[in-house]
Every structure is written in C-alpha cells, then in structure tokens.
Amino acid sequence: MSSTTQQPKIDFQDVTRVYEVNKSEFYAVNGVNLAVADGEFITIVGPSGCGKSTLLNLAAGLDDPSAGQVLVDGLAVKGPGPDRGVIFQQYALFPWLTVRKNVEFGLKVAKVSATERRHRAQEVIELVGLTDFAESLPKTLSGGMKQRCAIARAYAANPNLLLMDEPFGALDALTRVRMQEQLLETWSKQRRTVLFITHDVDESVYLANRVVVMAARPGRIKEVIEVPLPYPRTEETRLSPAFVEIRNRVWHAVYHQE
C-alpha cells in the first residue's frame, strides 16, 4: 500500500455532538472532518469550550457522536478499548499502590500473566525514567513524576493510539518542557499515533506534525497548520525563526477568532 492510499489511524467523518442545554440544542462540535495518519503527532488548540475534549472523548469511545462517525483503523468506535490509551490532566493514580503496581494494574485486570506484567511494567517504567522510583508511592513523587507514572500506565497496555487531554497542564514551566522532550523522545522510538490537547500554543507547535486550531460556538476546526520542522526538536528549535513564524500563525488563528 502506498503512503497516499494508507488508511488513516483516526478518521473523524463529519462528526457532530449536540447537547440539550435549557431545552435548546448546543453544538459542542459541528461537522468535524479530520484524518490522522498512522504515527502522526497531532495537537489540538483552541479557546475554552471549543470542543477539544469532546473530540478526544469521542475517539476514546467515552461518548458517542450525534451525527457522523469516528473510525479507528477503519472501524467505527463503539466504546473504550485497549488499542487506545487515554491520559488526562489529573493523574488518577491509586495512592495506595506503588508506581510499579499502578503501572501493572490495567494488565492485571486484563489478566496478563504475572511474569509478563512485571516485564512490561519494567520496560515502560524505564522508558519514562522512573526506574529508581518503581517501589515508591505516588504521594512521594513530584507532579511531573506522577504524570510520567500515568503515562507509563497508559503505555503498558501497548496502545497504538495515545489520546492526551492537557496532560502537562498542571505542571510548572520547566517540568513541562522536560515532559515535552521526553514525550517526543518516546514517540520517536515507538511512533504511536498521538492526539494531544493543549491550551499552550508553544507546546502545540513544538510537539506536532500538524496543529489543529479549533473555534467555538459551534465547536469546529478553524485551520490545520503544518509544522514542517525536523525531529528531534530541541531548545534551538524553539528559538528558530521557522518555529517563531509557525507559532505566530497558530497564535493568530487561536486568538483572532471572529
């Protein structure tokens, strides 16, 4: 199959989600079309309430469209599945379990054998740089480490699609930059498809192959902006004129909405 005919990993086809608010219809998202290629890193930015989480939840199978459909690997999403790892801003770790046990939890539920669980947990804990904290409880970890643990837990199930809703939103600026670098490093090794929501324009450009800018009322795609900057991206990337130029375009699209 040539790359031009490859089936998208995620395909939002004319997706609309309507809520009933005060007896009238409210379009959280309206007529969204977006095809995400396998291995692509897509970020979604836009003002509060423009439907970013709605789109992510539809891809995760946590919600159903009112019209249109979301396809993953060519099949309509019918509910959550182990092929899709979801990571939210709140880490939602079990406070009474160690990092290792938190990471193994989902595998245990999925009845993966104890040996295999250990092996997989070890691998992903190493990947996110938490080896020295594998036996620690969440309360002893920093915010960034907790989020790395949540990411490791999502990776452990070996999803080929990562759905991330403002995962670094609660972190301080420096930790956030480190987490972005680490996420890109992992992504370069494994090339899982990523759909990543953020409020941060710099973050959206730094991470993505393409930035999807949304507009509100009704929630819709306003513009899709390519980021043809090479990986690995570094501090130099952030300072380069090409980065600044794209950042300015995204900024303009987000903040100058009619």
Ligand SMILES: Nc1ncnc2c1ncn2[C@@H]1O[C@H](COP(=O)(O)OP(=O)(O)OP(=O)(O)O)[C@@H](O)[C@H]1O
């Ligand atoms: N269950 C619901 N019932 C009614 N309206 C809803 C419901 N869920 C979401 N909405 C509305 O749909 C719109 C889109 O919500 P969504 O959470 O997707 O936006 P968002 O872009 O992720 O916002 P934010 O950046 O603030 O997280 C919002 O106006 C929200 O109030």
